[in-house]
Amino acid sequence: MENPNFVAQKLKVRELFDRGVPFFTKSALEKLKDQMDSIKSMAGSGRSTDGQKFVFSSITGQKVERPVLKGLAQSRQFGKETVLLEPCLLYSTYQSLINHRYSDQALCPLQICYGGHNEQQHHHNNANDTRNAFQAYRGAWEASEDCLRLKSSMAAAASLPGITKIIAFACSSISRDVDQAVRSASQHALILTLRDVLQASQPGVQIRCLAQDPVYTGVDKTVLSEVGITVVDDPQGFLEVDDQSVVLSFSPNVPVRQIITDLARPVILAWDTVLTEEQTIGRWAKVHEPPKSWAGSEELEACLCDPESARVRAMIQEEYFQVEKLGAKGFGDASVYIRGDGRRT
Numbered sequence: 001m002e003n004p005n006f007v008a009q010k011l012k013v014r015e016l017f018d019r020g021v022p023f024f025t026k027s028a029l030e031k032l033k034d035q036m037d038s039i040k041s042m043a044g045s046g047r048s049t050d051g052q053k054f055v056f057s058s059i060t061g062q063k064v065e066r067p068v069l070k071g072l073a074q075s076r077q078f079g080k081e082t083v084l085l086e087p088c089l090l091y092s093t094y095q096s097l098i099n100h101r102y103s104d105q106a107l108c109p110l111q112i113c114y115g116g117h118n119e120q121q122h123h124h125n126n127a128n129d130t131r132n133a134f135q136a137y138r139g140a141w142e143a144s145e146d147c148l149r150l151k152s153s154m155a156a157a158a159s160l161p162g163i164t165k166i167i168a169f170a171c172s173s174i175s176r177d178v179d180q181a182v183r184s185a186s187q188h189a190l191i192l193t194l195r196d197v198l199q200a201s202q203p204g205v206q207i208r209c210l211a212q213d214p215v216y217t218g219v220d221k222t223v224l225s226e227v228g229i230t231v232v233d234d235p236q237g238f239l240e241v242d243d244q245s246v247v248l249s250f251s252p253n254v255p256v257r258q259i260i261t262d263l264a265r266p267v268i269l270a271w272d273t274v275l276t277e278e279q280t281i282g283r284w285a286k287v288h289e290p291p292k293s294w295a296g297s298e299e300l301e302a303c304l305c306d307p308e309s310a311r312v313r314a315m316i317q318e319e320y321f322q323v324e325k326l327g328a329k330g331f332g333d334a335s336v337y338i339r340g341d342g343r344r345t
Contacts, residue, residue, distance in 0.1 A: 006103035012060045013097050013107055017311075022262040023059055023094060023109040029235045032056060032112055036087050039068055054087065058106035059097065066112055088115045088214070089234055093255045094309050099302035115214075123177045127219045130175040134223060137185035138192065146327050147193055150336065153324040154197050161341065163198050163267050164244045165208040166191055167237050168229075170252030175219040186330025187250055190270065191229060194246055212237030241266060250331050253305045257312045265319060265339060273325070273335040274308055274316045 017023070035054050042049050052068040068087070090113040097107045125133065141147050168191050172184040188211070195207050209229040216224075221231045232240070238259055241247060246268040249256040257271060275283065277297035284300055301307035320337040 003103040009058075009060055009062075009107055010098050010100065013094070016059060017094050017098075017309075020311075021059075024091070024238075024259045024262040026239055026263060028056070028110055029089075029238055032089060032110065033235055033239075036089075036112065040086060054112040056108065056111055058108045060107060062106045064106045064108060064111065069114055086114075087112050089113075091254045091259060093258055093301070093304075093307055094311075095298045095302040095304075095307055099299060124173065124175040124217055124219060125177050127175075127222055130219050131223050131226070133181065134174050134185050134188070134227075137182060138189040141186050141189040141330070142193065147190075150190075150193065150324050150326070151197055153336070154194075156323070160198070160201065160338070161267055162202065162205070162244055163207060163246055164205075165210060165240060166194055166198075166246040166248065167240050168209075168211045168248040169237055169256045170213050170249055170254065171211055172213060173215050173217055173220050174223065175217055176215075183330045187248065188224065188227075188229065190326075190331075191248060192227060194248075194268070194270070195228070198246070210237055210240055238263060243267070247271070249306070250334050251306070255306050257306055258309050261309070261312050261315050265315075267339050269316075269320065269337040270326070271334060271337075272306065273333045274313060274337075276313070280308065 032054070039049055039052060039054075042052070049068045054066045054068065056064050056066075058064060090108075090111050092109050092111075094109070097109065100107060124130075168187065171187040171191075172180055174181060174184045174188055176184070191209050191211070195209055199205060199207050210232050211224065211229050212232050212234055214234060216231045224231060241260060241264045243265050245264070245266045247256075247260055247266045248270045249272075250270075251272060257274075260266065260269070280297050281300060301309070316337060319340050321340060322335050323338050324336040326334040326336065
């Protein structure tokens with residue numbers, strides 16, 4: 001039987017969500033970022049971190065303290081040897097919190113943890129090969145029907161407020177020598193397409209392009225910087241999001257859509273197509289053999305990395321209109337949405 005106090009905590013989470021209390025805020029992100037930066041600075045300068053703790057709060061106000069781990073450590077994760085890396089942020093969805101099973105853990109949408117990294121690395125191309133491959137992929141994307149259709153759709157949208165930046169999340173490495181590189185290159189090429197289209201409609205305006213993903217290598221950063229994309233660390237990308245931005249994200253392993261919905265109302269959202277609860281259940285039932293049924297969408301969505309939520313669905317339905325579906329294989333089932341004040345002509 002579940003701990004009654006834990007049940008009450010989860011009911012409180014649902015109450016807070018229904019009241020519209022944001023689960024992700026820039027102030028909380030900044031506080032955790034400052035703590036991580038401080039510990040990294042101490043370790044980098046040779047100062048002891050003994051006795052240091054990360055401090056944060058659960059969504060219900062419970063104080064959480066996590067000791068700073070010292071140096072590198074070996075562990076096993078999913079049956080593979082891993083090496084413990086620097087502290088990082090862990091984002092949890094609303095659905096995962098209300099379906100949480102471990103009563104000894106605080107219900108935190110945002111917390112500091114330690115990530116694991118597989119010792120066996122993917123092979124990565126050098127800068128020259130990566131540069132040439134990316135330019136080839138970019139050329140193929142720009143000549144594609146999907147790109148031409150997107151440009152036409154964007155041209156049909158009028159009165160787009162002054163956009164100052166494009167922020168992309170989880171677009172992965174363009175230097176990785178695997179099929180994933182094609183998908184990654186297409187997504188980064190889309191960043192540049194949107195930049196060029198938007199700058200053409202705003203003469204004299206320079207739009208910044210930022211990309212956040214922990215898998216970026218030194219080669220990725222070099223090649224992307226050459227085409228005007230600056231790589232930033234987590235959570236800087238989220239801190240940059242505002243009402244004059246464009247956000248891109250396709251099948252990320254963090255809840256980008258729920259985070260953005262709490263933080264801002266970007267002018268343009270290019271991300272996974274927002275589905276109804278019924279569509280979500282129907283889609284995921286098909287991947288099970290035999291087909292699986294769930295008590296409700298929230299039980300299913302608790303297992304997903306970037307699920308919709310009632311807030312995400314309401315935001316899209318009430319404040320945005322869909323201008324394009326991205327059909328190319330580099331994006332999955334994704335759509336481009338424009339905020340309602342950027343009305344079509």
